[in-house]
Amino acid sequence: MSFLNTLSSIVGSDHVLTGEKALPFLSDWRGRYKGNAIAIVRPSSVQSIINIVRLCKQYNIAIVPQGGNTGLCGGSIPNNNSKDSIILSSTRLNQIREIDLSNNSIVVEAGCTLQKLQDISLEKNRYFPLSLASEGTCTIGGNLATNAGGTQVLRYGNIRELTLGIEVVSPDGYVIDLLRALRKDNTGYSLRDLYIGSEGTLGIITAAALKLFPICDKKWAILVSLSSIENAIEFLMETRCVFDASLTAFELISQFCLNLSLNFLNDKKYRLDTDFIDHPWFVLLEISAIGDIREVDDFMSNRIKIFLEKCIVLGYIDDAIISFDNLHFASLWHLRESIPLAEKDFGKGIKHDISLPVSVIPSFLSDMEKSLRLHFNGVQIVVFGHLGDGNLHYNVFKSIDQSEESLLSLQWQIYDLVHSKVHDFGGSISAEHGIGQLKVNELQKYKNAGALDIMRRLKKSVDPDNMMNPGKVLDI
Structure with missing residues (x-):
């Protein structure tokens, strides 16, 4: 039996896609x-995944795992310099296996969308804070x-901090069961953290x-x-001192960036006063509280207003x-x-995901x-x-009289300048x-040699055998 026929026998012929049906999976969402x-x-x-991995090992075929294909570094797209590969899409592996409200934990399969997880949690009167x-x-x-971060890292941490355990299929086709939903488990190396990221x-x-x-x-x-x-830094420090864990997000937005978003949305409900927009920087912060809704609303609303008035007097902010x-x-x-999305509509740019x-x-x-x-x-x-x-998306777009092709031809020069x-x-x-295939060479420059x-x-x-997503993260 051929390789493709055997794959069909494992998952069904409708779920082995080739030709035109495969095309949406072979390009990232930005088309880069x-x-x-x-x-x-x-x-x-x-x-089924176990059987697929063992079959690929037999035929010496690489596996590129792919979820929603929303990545920005080409991590879920095959590297054409590597050996023959399949894309393993997890989107059908999407069940909620268990919810333990007493333990404040949930077990979900890898293909579950983040939105579905958020919605299911809310139905159970719980909150999953990862937001992208x-x-x-x-x-x-x-x-x-x-190891996704998003807007709520300030209070809740990256998804690594939100994860109690994981289940993994190894390159040999065996299940590594690390799914115990424990807050404390000091039994040797943290393999969970090895696989995350x-x-x-x-x-x-x-x-x-x-x-x-x-x-x-x-x-x-x-x-x-x-x-x-x-x-903005002074305002951040003051806000953290006053609101502590109630401060759940603190997002920096440049004036150019805000105008880009406003023009993209082009809706009257997003209009802002000209005097307000006429500033070089903006911060969107979120403050949250738990308690009786009326008491919380009255107390915190008053506290926030007094705090903002104080920050205006101190000169940290101009308006709110x-x-x-x-x-x-x-x-x-x-x-x-x-x-x-506004950036995508604006055109192609050279993007940097940096932390400082x-x-x-x-x-x-x-x-x-x-x-x-x-x-x-x-x-x-x-x-x-x-x-x-400390995480900035520092992105460079073409000058007014420059073509996108001209800018993109400078990508590695701009990377060198920014990353150094x-x-x-x-x-x-x-x-x-992440690193994906985009930053493999960059990682070699800046990661400690040891x-x-x-x-x-x-x-x-x-x-x-370099079966798992070859050509990504490392230059092997």
């Missing part, structure tokens, strides 16, 4: 990466593979036990305008818009969450802009991100998007 694969395989059970712009499409397996290069994550939290009874979204990035109901709350957040110590961000932004203006005069800089945890500056300031070239050696040795030990 295109790959080739023998087939797209869509299993719906762990046993792609949450309607991205899957938990993909979130785990890249590994981008499918060590095995296929099939399920996860995740933390749930109480639902916040009231949330406030506040959009503030600021005169400088230094003021506070959400007055759930619809207004959602509209303010929609401004922030629409930025990636919060204290050095003003100096970095100042130095970085001067360097870019010196070497690439006229380029447009779009900055936004999770200032509370990030490294000099003690930062990281990848905060939450750490890279351990990573390569781990990869070769766990996956000696």
Whole structure:
């Protein structure tokens, strides 16, 4: 029996896709990466994945795991320089296996979308805090593979901090069951943490036990305008001191970036006063509270207003818009969450997902802009991100009289400039998007040599035949 026929016998012929039906899986959502694969395989059970892995091992065929295909670094698209491969789509492996309300935990399969997990949690009067712009499409397996962060990291942490246990199919075709939903389990190496963030290069994550939290009874979204990035840092420190764990998000948005989102939405409900928009920087913060809704609303609303008035007097912020109901709350957040789509509509750019110590961000932004203006005069800089945890999306778009092709031809020169500056300031070239195939060479430049050696040795030990997502993360 041929390889494809055997695959069909495992998952059914309707779930082995080739030709035209395979095309949507062979390109990332931005159209930056295109790959080739023998087939797209869509299993719906762990046993099917075990059988697929063992079959691929027999035929020496690589496996590229793919969830919602919302990644930004080409991690779920086959690298055409590697050996023959299949794409293993997890979207049919999407069940909720268990909800334990007493333990505040939920066990979900890897193909479950983040939105589905959020909705199921709310139905059970619980909250799962990971929040991403792609949450309607991205899957938990993909979130785990890249250690996704999002807008709530400030209070709840990355998905690594939200994960109690995982289930993995190894490159040998065996299940590694680490699904125990325990807060404390000090029994040797933390294999869970090894697989989270590994981008499918060590095995296929099939399920996860995740933390749930109480639902916040009231949330406030506040959009503030600021005169400088230094003021944004001062405002962050003051807000953390006053609201502590009630501060759940603190998002930085540049003026160019806000206008990009407003123009993209082009809806009167998102209009802002000209005087408000006429500022170089904005922060969208979220404050949440638990308790009797009326008492919480009255107390916290008054506290927030007094705090903002104080910050205006101190000169940290110039103006503020506070959400007055759930619809207004959602509209303010929609401004922030629409930025990636607005960027896509604006055109192709050179994007950086970087993290820095919060204290050095003003100096970095100042130095970085001067360097870019010196070497690439006229380029447009779009900055936004999770200032509370030091993660910036620092993106460079073409100058007014430049073609996209001309800008993209400078990609590696701009990477060198930005990433070297990030490294000099003690930062990281990848905060939450992963390495994929985009940053493999960059990782070799900036990762500690000893750490890279351990990573390569781990990869070769766990996956000696280089079956799992070859050409991603490491240059092997």
